[in-house]
Amino acid sequence: xxxxxxxxxxxxxxxxxxxxxxxxxxxxxxxxxxxxxxxxxxxxxxxxxxxxxxxxxxxxxxxxxxxxxxxxxxxxxxxxxxxxxxxxxxxxxxxxxxxxxxxxxxxxxxxxxxxxxxxxxxxxxxxxxxxxxxxxxxxxxxxxxxxxxxxxxxxxxxxxxxxxxxxxxxxxxxxxxxxxxxxxxxxxxxxxxxxxxxxxxxxxxxx
Amino acid sequence: xxxxxxxxxxxxxxxxxxxxxxxxxxxxxxxxxxxxxxxxxxxxxxxxxxxxxxxxxxxxxxxxxxxxxxxxxxxxxxxxxxxxxxxxxxxxxxxxxxxxxxxxxxxxxxxxxxxxxxxxxxxxxxxxxxxxxxxxxxxxxxxxxxxxxxxxxxxxxxxxxxxxxxxxxxxxxxxxxxxxxxxxxxxxxxxxxxxxxxxxxxxxxxxxxxxxxxxxxxxxxxxxxxxxxxxxxxxxxxxxxxxxxxxxxxxxxxxxxxxxxxxxxxxxxxxxxxxxxxxxxxxxxxx
Numbered sequence: 001x002x003x004x005x006x007x008x009x010x011x012x013x014x015x016x017x018x019x020x021x022x023x024x025x026x027x028x029x030x031x032x033x034x035x036x037x038x039x040x041x042x043x044x045x046x047x048x049x050x051x052x053x054x055x056x057x058x059x060x061x062x063x064x065x066x067x068x069x070x071x072x073x074x075x076x077x078x079x080x081x082x083x084x085x086x087x088x089x090x091x092x093x094x095x096x097x098x099x100x101x102x103x104x105x106x107x108x109x110x111x112x113x114x115x116x117x118x119x120x121x122x123x124x125x126x127x128x129x130x131x132x133x134x135x136x137x138x139x140x141x142x143x144x145x146x147x148x149x150x151x152x153x154x155x156x157x158x159x160x161x162x163x164x165x166x167x168x169x170x171x172x173x174x175x176x177x178x179x180x181x182x183x184x185x186x187x188x189x190x191x192x193x194x195x196x197x198x199x200x201x202x203x204x205x206x207x
Numbered sequence: 208x209x210x211x212x213x214x215x216x217x218x219x220x221x222x223x224x225x226x227x228x229x230x231x232x233x234x235x236x237x238x239x240x241x242x243x244x245x246x247x248x249x250x251x252x253x254x255x256x257x258x259x260x261x262x263x264x265x266x267x268x269x270x271x272x273x274x275x276x277x278x279x280x281x282x283x284x285x286x287x288x289x290x291x292x293x294x295x296x297x298x299x300x301x302x303x304x305x306x307x308x309x310x311x312x313x314x315x316x317x318x319x320x321x322x323x324x325x326x327x328x329x330x331x332x333x334x335x336x337x338x339x340x341x342x343x344x345x346x347x348x349x350x351x352x353x354x355x356x357x358x359x360x361x362x363x364x365x366x367x368x369x370x371x372x373x374x375x376x377x378x379x380x381x382x383x384x385x386x387x388x389x390x391x392x393x394x395x396x397x398x399x400x401x402x403x404x405x406x407x408x409x410x411x412x413x414x415x416x417x418x419x420x421x422x423x424x425x426x427x428x429x430x431x432x433x434x435x436x437x438x439x440x441x442x443x444x445x446x447x448x449x450x451x452x453x454x455x456x457x458x459x460x461x462x463x464x465x466x467x468x469x470x471x472x473x474x475x476x477x478x479x480x481x482x483x484x485x486x487x488x489x490x491x492x493x494x
Contacts, residue, residue: 075476103438107434110430125476128476146461150476161476162476166453166456166461167452167453167455167456167457167459167461168449168452168453168456169452171476172448172452172476173445173448173449173452175448176260176261176444176445176447176448177439177440177441177444177445177448178440178441179260179444180261180441180443180444181440181441181444184441192440195440196440198440199438199440202437203438
């Protein structure tokens with residue numbers, strides 16, 4: 001029953017995206033994009049009947065639909081991207097996505113009814129569009145967290161390229177961390193990739 | 208400990224003591240000269256790339272302190288916080304946190320004034336009075352549309368344009384920088400609770416307060432800090448990055464200004480716009 005309802009919600013969300021894509025200003029469409037994506041994510045996470053593996057796959061799919069994973073991976077690697085070989089880039093991007101999927105999917109069970117509310121949008125530098133939102137737990141007052149989504153327009157839709165939680169950018173944190181690893185290993189990208197492999201292996205045994 | 212503390216200067220103002228009006232005026236007059244001098248060395252090192260990107264000239268020393276803090280966290284703070292979190296009921300822990308926050312009101316108020324933020328000075332004063340009815344253990348003001356926000360002297364310096372200076376990892380206290388460390392000292396001296404009560408009372412009170420603050424913070428963020436620690440491949444670098452971003456946001460009162468004319472706060476996105484078309488031998492999934 002719960003599974004059916006979640007499924008219906010996703011269908012509804014998909015229809016919503018298609019019909020909404022042609023209406024409204026860019027900012028309004030960006031807000032709708034976040035609304036839809038978060039509804040899909042909440043439906044997925046709160047689905048009690050779905051198996052963990054299926055959930056993880058569903059999450060990976062949502063991640064690739066909503067986020068420009070290649071763009072983010074490249075941003076995180078920074079100038080080291082240009083120094084990486086094609087093989088290294090391919091493995092890095094693969095590990096990067098899997099690490100995100102496993103890091104977040106092991107926390108699915110912590111979900112306890114938090115809601116997301118879009119609170120506005122702004123136009124940034126270059127082509128960036130920002131959507132502001134807050135995530136809160138309706139059961140606890142004073143639990144609100146400000147989350148900002150940095151997005152790039154892609155045709156009629158968008159791709160998220162960064163998430164800023166209470167002023168902390170996920171992209172920049174990850175970028176600082178990964179570049180520190182490379183720097184401390186004499187500029188070797190191979191060292192980062194090795195560390196990421198270990199990281200992923202640990203996450204996979206945890207889950 | 209570091210983990211417990213890395214957000215503390217944002218969450219909590221830290222060292223506190225008595226800011227009688229006269230002392231306050233004296234400090235605020237003295238402040239600019241003193242801290243201008245303190246900042247000089249640190250600001251000089253900031254350039255646009257490489258090591259200066261992270262502004263951490265004494266990284267090896269910082270990492271050594273971080274390692275000690277981490278051991279203290281794992282051996283002492285984490286276990287204590289776990290027991291606190293599991294054994295003490297939520298309402299009591301909320302009361303403890305509210306009380307700790309209430310104790311910070313004078314320092315926040317002083318910094319509101321030094322920042323010229325009169326609106327927030329009013330909020331801070333109103334909160335202090337409203338919640339003072341029960342010595343701060345119930346945050347009634349929050350429900351009245353007076354949300355908690357803390358200001359410290361590090362933020363005040365930031366508001367007046369002082370840059371953060373070199374990153375510093377403080378023993379026990381966790382991540383900081385030259386500016387915020389100076390801020391800790393100033394906040395200590397302007398805090399009325401530094402001077403309140405008998406000599407025999409002050410010291411244990413001051414230490415006890417900081418210990419409870421650390422436990423409260425660690426317990427409140429228990430899983431988050433554990434996850435951060437376990438999922439990082441360079442925990443130090445991650446903490447450093449998060450601390451610096453949080454302080455930047457705190458100086459701006461959490462409001463991230465975005466418009467066409469001013470660069471937004473994450474300049475890195477503007478400096479390095481990845482170009483998927485250039486140098487893309489891969490088929491992109493993000494297309």
